[in-house]
Amino acid sequence: MSIPKNPDIRVRFAPSPTGYLHVGGLRTALFNYLFAQKNNGSFILRIEDTDRKRYIPGAQEDLLKTIKEVGLDYDEGPIIGGEYGPYIQSERSDLYRKYAQELIDKGAAYYCFCTEERLEKLRNEAKENNTAVMYDGKCRNLSLEEVQEKLARNIPHVIRLKIPKEGSTVFYDVVRERVEVDNALVDDQVIIKSDGFPTYHLANVVDDHLMKISHVIRGEEWLISVPKHIFMYESLGWKVPKFVHLPLLLNPDKTKLSKRQGDVTVEDYLAKGYLPEALINFIALLGWHSSDDREFYTLEELVKAFSLKRISKSGAVFDVEKLNWMNGWYLRNLGLEYIAEKAKPYFEKAGLDISDHKKYLRVVDNARNRAVTITEMIAHSEMFYKNLTFSDEDKDIISKENTKKLFSFLIERLSSQENWSENEIKGLINETIGAVGVKGKELYFPLRLALFGEVHGPDIPTLIDILGTKEAIARLKSVLNA
RNA sequence: GGCCCCAUCGUCUAACGGUCAGGACUCAGGAUUUUCAUUCCUGCAAUAGGGGUUCGAUUCCCCUUGGGGUCACCA
Numbered sequence: 001m002s003i004p005k006n007p008d009i010r011v012r013f014a015p016s017p018t019g020y021l022h023v024g025g026l027r028t029a030l031f032n033y034l035f036a037q038k039n040n041g042s043f044i045l046r047i048e049d050t051d052r053k054r055y056i057p058g059a060q061e062d063l064l065k066t067i068k069e070v071g072l073d074y075d076e077g078p079i080i081g082g083e084y085g086p087y088i089q090s091e092r093s094d095l096y097r098k099y100a101q102e103l104i105d106k107g108a109a110y111y112c113f114c115t116e117e118r119l120e121k122l123r124n125e126a127k128e129n130n131t132a133v134m135y136d137g138k139c140r141n142l143s144l145e146e147v148q149e150k151l152a153r154n155i156p157h158v159i160r161l162k163i164p165k166e167g168s169t170v171f172y173d174v175v176r177e178r179v180e181v182d183n184a185l186v187d188d189q190v191i192i193k194s195d196g197f198p199t200y201h202l203a204n205v206v207d208d209h210l211m212k213i214s215h216v217i218r219g220e221e222w223l224i225s226v227p228k229h230i231f232m233y234e235s236l237g238w239k240v241p242k243f244v245h246l247p248l249l250l251n252p253d254k255t256k257l258s259k260r261q262g263d264v265t266v267e268d269y270l271a272k273g274y275l276p277e278a279l280i281n282f283i284a285l286l287g288w289h290s291s292d293d294r295e296f297y298t299l300e301e302l303v304k305a306f307s308l309k310r311i312s313k314s315g316a317v318f319d320v321e322k323l324n325w326m327n328g329w330y331l332r333n334l335g336l337e338y339i340a341e342k343a344k345p346y347f348e349k350a351g352l353d354i355s356d357h358k359k360y361l362r363v364v365d366n367a368r369n370r371a372v373t374i375t376e377m378i379a380h381s382e383m384f385y386k387n388l389t390f391s392d393e394d395k396d397i398i399s400k401e402n403t404k405k406l407f408s409f410l411i412e413r414l415s416s417q418e419n420w421s422e423n424e425i426k427g428l429i430n431e432t433i434g435a436v437g438v439k440g441k442e443l444y445f446p447l448r449l450a451l452f453g454e455v456h457g458p459d460i461p462t463l464i465d466i467l468g469t470k471e472a473i474a475r476l477k478s479v480l481n482a
Numbered sequence: 483g484g485c486c487c488c489a490u491c492g493u494c495u496a497a498c499g500g501u502c503a504g505g506a507c508u509c510a511g512g513a514u515u516u517u518c519a520u521u522c523c524u525g526c527a528a529u530a531g532g533g534g535u536u537c538g539a540u541u542c543c544c545c546u547u548g549g550g551g552u553c554a555c556c557a
Contacts, residue, residue, distance in 0.1 A: 016557050051556055116555080123554085130483035132553045158555055176487065185485055185553090193555040200557050224486055224552045247488080254549060282494095285506095289495055293505040312495080315550065319493045322507040332520075370519045380519090429516095444516045456518035 005075065009041025010214045013067075013074075014204070016048040017059035020265035021066045023318065024219060024249040024257050027283045031246060032217045033072045034284075034306040044211060045077030047088045048204070050197045060088075066266050070276040071299055076211075084211040089203050096198035099206050099236065100159050100191055108235035109191060111147050112139040112160045135160065135188045159192035161201075161228060169227035174215075174244040175311050181227045189228050201225065205232045208241060215308075217244040220315075221256070244308055247287045248315040257318055269323075273346055273374025277334065278327040286316040296329070324372040331368040331377075340364045343374045350378045352385045359384070362466045366458055384466055388453035388475070397455075398479050403446040406436050407480045410447075414464075414473050422461040429460060450479040 013029040015021065021029075036043035045067070047060055064078060076082025086092060103109035112135075119135070126133040140162060142150075150157065163186045170180045191202035198206075208216060223245045233240045249257040257264055263272070269279055281297050289312070290305045297305065331339060340361055347354050354360040363384050367377035390398065397403065413428055414420070420428070433439045445455045451463045451472060464472045 014557090018557075048557065054556060112555095119555085126553085127483090132484045134553075156555095160555095173487095179486070181486070187553075190555050195555075197555090199555070204557090219551095220487070221551060221557090245487085248551070250550080252493080256551070285494065287494095291496075293496070295494095295506060314488050316495090317493055319507070322494065325507055328520095366519095440516055448517075454518085458518080459516075 003040065005042045006040045007212070008214055009036060009039040010044065010212050011036050011041060011217055012044040012046050012208070012211065012213055013072075014046040014048045014207075014218075015063055016051060016054070017063060018051070018054040018056055019059055020267045021063050022257075022264055023266055023269070023279075023283060024264075026066075026070065026266050026279070027249060027286060028218055028246060029067065029072050030280060030284060030302075031244075031288070031306075031311070033074075034303055035215065035217060035308060036075070037303040038306050041214070042075040043072075044082070044084075044213070045074040045087060046207060046211070047078055048200065049088060049090045050200065050203050052195065052197060062267070066270070069270065070266065070280055089198075089207065092203075092207070093197065095210070096192065096202055096206055097196070100198070100202060103161070103191070103232065103235055104159065106235055108162055108231070109159050110140055110162050111142065111151070111157050112188075112190070113142075113150050113155050113157045114138055115156075132185065133187075134185075137188060140188070156194045158190045158194050160188040160190050161231060163188055163228070163231055169230055171226055171230055171240075171243065173223065173226075174242055174308050175247075175313060176223070176245060179223065179226070181224070183227070186227045186231075189225075191232075201228055202232065205229050205236075205238075209233070209236070209238045213241050215242045215244055217246065220245045220248050244311070247312055249286060250315045250317045252317055252319075254315070254317065262320065273343075273376065274323065274327050275330045275334070275342065275374075278323065278330040281330075282323045282326050286318065287312050295326075328372045331371060331374070336361060336365055336368075339368055343377060346374045346378060347381070350382070352378075352382065354385075359466065359468070366462060366466060383453045388450075390449070390453070390479075394449055394453075394455075395482075397446050398449055398482075400446070402436070402438050402442065404480060406432065406438055406443065406446065407450065407476045409436050411473055411476050411480070414469055414476075418469065420464060420469055422465055425461040425464050451475050 011032040013025075013032045015025055015029075033043050035041070045064075047063075049055055049060070060078070067074070074080070076084065077087045081087070100109060104111070114135075118138075122136060123133050139160070164183050166183060168180050168182045169186070170178065173179055189201055190199055192198055207213075223243075226243055230240055232238075251257055251261040253261070263269060266279065270276070277298070280299055280302070281295075284297060284302050284306075285295065288306070288310055290310065294305075343364055344354070347360075354363075363381045364377065367380040370380045371377040409432060410428075413431070429443075433443065436443075444460065447460055448457055448463065449455055451460070451467060452458070457463070458466075467475070
């Protein structure tokens, strides 16, 4: 159980509690998890709650719950703690202030007293000129006296990075290899906001260093801010971690995966009855692929097969169709008892009395062969529990003279013994064809309608097996007497 | 628009510089089945364009085009 972890491999997933877990976030978490597991490293969970405006109470708990539900157990993080805690950024504020001060002392950062209005004006000007929006450096060279004086007068301020104007920053991303950015194009990023909280950039760098993170595995949207981060690492005299920027998850129209174009949170999918196994498997294949044609993996198998080297560079469209296919496959191929257990809350919520476990298992077994999600399984199961209702069209079929003869015959024969095996039912059907003189559609459609409420569906032996002889007879009688 | 990243079937992707460019999803057709579903089989479908380098480019280089990301006191 307690093989010592490799201290050279430490990765983290650092969501911010601003809502439910995004599927893109799940993919990032998964790749971090896989890389850590594969190399006997540590997978750390850190909550980045430095944005007080977007903070949503309860979101952190939801995040933790979802991560647990999909099985991505972390080695250090909230609740379980760890050697490098606390793992919630709002509890680490003094640390960020301390290092921001150190950056100022080293000439790598400065106080900025510019007002929101002035910044807004700058932004508008930049937009008009069609250039990148950048701080113009007004406060870059304030004298110590000026700074002291403004501070003394309690003028609102932020702390900005003092990015060098010359040269360029070159770094190597594990996925993208060499990336070079001209320093003159790197903005003097705010690292401490006027409310005293750090921005992502500072908090991230400080925590990654303090928590001894070896590989920063995150979405590609962060690639462009790496020079800012490197500037901080180097100014503070810290070792720069390896960067692994994952290709983005895309909407069908190829833009960054977002709401509006469908479900984006893991909770959405779980609520609809997608299985964690399918979700994990599907999402692992978005931006990563083994060298062979294999598509089905358990989490453990993913750990074995995973490699950063096989992460692709281009964005991947999140194709629900393929997820559907995969979820259906898991529904059909995982253990029946397991699926039944998973489906229980959904069935109960739908108001179905599933207390007869043997019947429930048969119902589930039937439904899982016909559904893509657990929610869909309900639609294939309700008729085994609820009273059937018939349309006029249905009634026409049921009330035909031949059909009545058919039902009468079957009621009588069925009543002759308690339990019928599926084979015996098959025999009975053949017997019926001879005795009543109906066959094919004439036989099966009305029969299925009476037992199941629909002309299409499971075959008759299965239907009777699920319902039980008694209920089958009752249903036949009910339509016969209607 | 500046900068950065990316580019194989509609989608996810495979292919030491030498393959009939492979697999999967979707779709179409067929087989099995009383029907539906499952399952199985078959088929449709791609190297963005142009230049190089090379005996030979999906693969290496350049340009073009296209797409995306980023440009916050959000992460």
